[in-house]
Amino acid sequence: MRLDKYLADMSLGTRSEVKDLIRKGKITVNEKTVKDASYQVKDSDIVACSGQEVSYVEYEYYLLNKPQGYICALEDKRHPVIMELIRSKRKDLVPVGRLDLDTEGAILITNDGHLNHFLLSPKNHVPKTYYVETDKAIPETAVELFAQGVDLGDFTAAPAELRLLEERKAELTIHEGKFHQVKRMFEKAGCTVTFLKRLRFGPLDLQGLPTGEYRSLSEEEINELKKDQPSD
Numbered sequence: 001m002r003l004d005k006y007l008a009d010m011s012l013g014t015r016s017e018v019k020d021l022i023r024k025g026k027i028t029v030n031e032k033t034v035k036d037a038s039y040q041v042k043d044s045d046i047v048a049c050s051g052q053e054v055s056y057v058e059y060e061y062y063l064l065n066k067p068q069g070y071i072c073a074l075e076d077k078r079h080p081v082i083m084e085l086i087r088s089k090r091k092d093l094v095p096v097g098r099l100d101l102d103t104e105g106a107i108l109i110t111n112d113g114h115l116n117h118f119l120l121s122p123k124n125h126v127p128k129t130y131y132v133e134t135d136k137a138i139p140e141t142a143v144e145l146f147a148q149g150v151d152l153g154d155f156t157a158a159p160a161e162l163r164l165l166e167e168r169k170a171e172l173t174i175h176e177g178k179f180h181q182v183k184r185m186f187e188k189a190g191c192t193v194t195f196l197k198r199l200r201f202g203p204l205d206l207q208g209l210p211t212g213e214y215r216s217l218s219e220e221e222i223n224e225l226k227k228d229q230p231s232d
């Protein structure tokens with residue numbers, strides 16, 4: 001990898017800012033000043049800026065508590081996108097799956113393409129738990145209906161666990177992530193979702209993370225997400 005990309009990826013500045021640092025002789029590789037931005041950094045190289053080692057972190061993993069009104073996309077003409085909430089200079093970060101514009105809650109953002117692909121694969125049934133509010137009372141029969149797997153026309157939802165909290169409030173855990181799945185399941189049960197928030201995505205929990213904020217995943221969380229991922 002080029003030295004300027006290495007430094008920009010590690011958030012030392014934009015590509016032109018890091019070129020400036022290189023030109024000014026602030027960057028050393030194995031304790032020797034390197035003034036060539038196109039220098040190819042090797043795995044064994046020790047890169048430093050003003051004497052401070054800059055080690056390369058290949059992958060970044062964030063859990064965002066998505067607010068309503070943001071789109072899970074890289075760019076959009078009409079609405080703000082969730083990537084605007086992440087203060088990272090990495091250009092290759094993408095959300096793992098999607099939440100609707102009016103849905104809040106847990107969304108994983110990473111540049112680890114293998115993990116992203118693995119987590120979204122239909123073979124991998126990552127449990128996702130949603131807090132749901134509805135326009136009218138949720139019938140008790142919905143518990144059994146969802147547990148058996150609801151026929152939604154174009155597909156039958158896999159068995160899901162519904163926990164009724166109040167007349168019009170519940171938690172639902174599904175093991176897939178089809179388009180508008182939760183809203184469509186509740187429509188089948190005879191009520192309309194008026195508020196939807198994803199509380200958990202696999203081992204990741206929103207606890208203590210305010211809406212609109214994000215945090216890096218811990219080593220344990222990353223390992224837990226990857227635990228069934230085939231090595232290639």
Ligand code: URA
Pocket residue numbers: 098099100101103179180181182183184196
């Ligand atoms: N199900 C939905 O209906 N909407 C979401 O945003 C997520 C799951």
